[in-house]
Amino acid sequence: MASDFSALVEDVITCPICQKHFDQPTMLPCKHTFCYRCIQNMVTGNDGVLKCPQRDGTELKKDKIDTLPLNEIVRDLVHMLDHSDSSPSVCYRCETDIAEYWCESDCKHSFCSKCWDTIHELGQYRNHTQLPIREKPPDVARCQEHEQGDDTLKYWCEQCTKQVCNNCQQIKHKDHPFILVTDFMDALQEECEDGLQGVQSCLTYRSNRVEKMVTEIEEEKKSNKSKVVVAMDSFRKIIDEQEKALLENIDNTEREEIKSIEEYKRQLQGEHQNLIEEVLNFVVVCTDKEPKKQFDAKSSFDDYIKRTKTKLLELKPKTRNGNHIPGLQKLQQIEQQIRSINMExxxxxxxxxxxDAITKNGNNSTLNLQSIQLTDKDMEIVANLLENNRGIRVENRKITFVMEAPPRPPYDNLQLRKRITDNGNNAVLRLGGSNLTDRDMEIVADVLKTNTNL
Structure with missing residues (x-):
């Protein structure tokens, strides 16, 4: 899970043009961010006009580039991650050379190689445990009330929401639920990471979907234009005027659809920017390594994730029907119909x-399609129904599709089902290393449909 979140952060700080960490991250009016040098290169290579590579309709002339704002959030995040390594430790003995080893025995100090050899070549020091400096254990906070025995603050009291040592846990907090601080911090970070990744996944899915729509519209535009030109060649004298009208109709239709999608993408990008801010806040909190601060910050992340999920439920995925030009095939037979051809x-x-089956099903949790012969187009109707019902999760509405294939026995994976059963009510089901097939993923998909907490 940590690697997934690292990939999310890496994606946030990487310029989509040069595929390197942002250098002078500059934000366009559409809120997409690119390196300033990349923006300059795009303007130079496009006759002095910048068109956003994300194809959201944003255009900017060369003389406006210097007025674009710096994305300070991304800049700070890049700087923080690129300079996350602390300065190297200095040898405890000579106080000049860089420390290479950590003494895990009685010394509990860092030494350069020369000082290590000098100190640890005699007597009892020879048996001290040597660790590479990079494996030096992190500093552990200690209890201010108990200076004897195990005074490390290694427990987290869930009732008092504070760190406690072993003595405090057994006396003052003996009846309070507690866990190890390390487990508490891991769970806290994982929950926040999961939430942020959930928002990122949803935004990515919808962005990819509208990006595919843009490509589809552009390809449809080219296809329709080609059909118009080819069909009109044999009737050039009488079709020039109508051809022009058709092309304008196609362009206008494409422009209106793109305009609608551009507005949708701007809203998505706004949520992307909010996500970047939350990622920065989360990285800052995690860098602090202070459990109490992380605990206090969690409610803010919970509010953001809940608020964003509500927005995304309202911001339903766009759907569209393609456009075509009926009647072109009739040109060879009926020249008079040329002027009646229009895009629809x-x-x-x-x-x-x-x-009717969907309507009659009402609010039932199971929609049985066993008796209906479905085509690919019918499955699009079913897919749209499933897509729209994603927003009904808040009402605990569940949909299960039963589509039997009598000649083939039902597929099952008992080992996978056992892992799902053993997982109980946990919110995360880990399937790493399971080597799942497409049929196995159908089992997982069914679980996701019926378990809205997973």
Whole structure:
């Protein structure tokens, strides 16, 4: 999980153009961020006009580049992560050379190689445990009330929300629930990381989806234009005017659809920027290594994650029907119909039997489609139903699709199901190293549909 969050942070601080850590991260009006040098290169290579590479419709002339603001949040995050290593330890004995070893025995100090050999070549010092300086144990906070025995603050009192030592835990906090500080911090960080990654995953999914729509619209535009030009060649004298009208119609339709998607992408990018701010706040809190501060900060992360999930439920994924130009094939037979050709929306596919089944199903948790013969287009209707019902999770509505294939016995993976059962009510199900097949992922998908807490 930590590696997944590291990948998220790495993605946040990496310029999508040069694929390096941001250098002078500069923010466009659409809130996408790129290196200043990358922006300059894009302007130079595009006749002095900057078009956002994310294809959200943002355009900027060369003379406006210097007015773009610096993304200080990204800059600070890059600086923090690129300079996260602390300055090297100095030898405890000579106080000049860089320490290379840590004495884990009675010394409890850092030494350079020369001083280590000098001190530890005699008597009882020879048996001291040597560790590379990078493996030096972290400093442990100690109890101010108990200076004898085990006074390290290694427990976290869940009732008092504070660190306690072994003595405090057995006396003042003996009836209080407690866990190891390390376990508490790991769980706290993992919960926050999971929440942030959940927001990132949702934003990435929806961004990729609208990006695919943009490509689809552009390809559709090219295809429709090509069909128009090819079909009109044999009737050039009478179709020039209509061809122009058709192309304008295509462009206008494409422009309106892109405009709608651009607005949607700007909203998503706004949430991306909010995510970056929360990532920075989280990294700052984690850098502090202070459990109480992390505990206090968790409510802020919980509020952000809850608030963002609500926004994303409202910001439903966009859907669209493609456009086409019916009638082109008739040009060879009926020249008079050329001027009647226009671009129209592709008729929406309907399956009355399927739609009636969905309507009659009402709020039932199971939609049985066993008796209905479904085509690929029908499955799009089912997929849209599932997509729209993602927003109903807050009402604990669950949908299960039953689609039997009698000739083939049902697939099962008993080992996988045992892991799911043993997982109980835990919010995270770890499947690393399970080598899951597509059929196994169907089992996992069914669990996700019925267990909204997972």
């Amino acid at each position: 929306k592709v008729p929406k596919h309907e399956n009355r039997e399927l739609q």
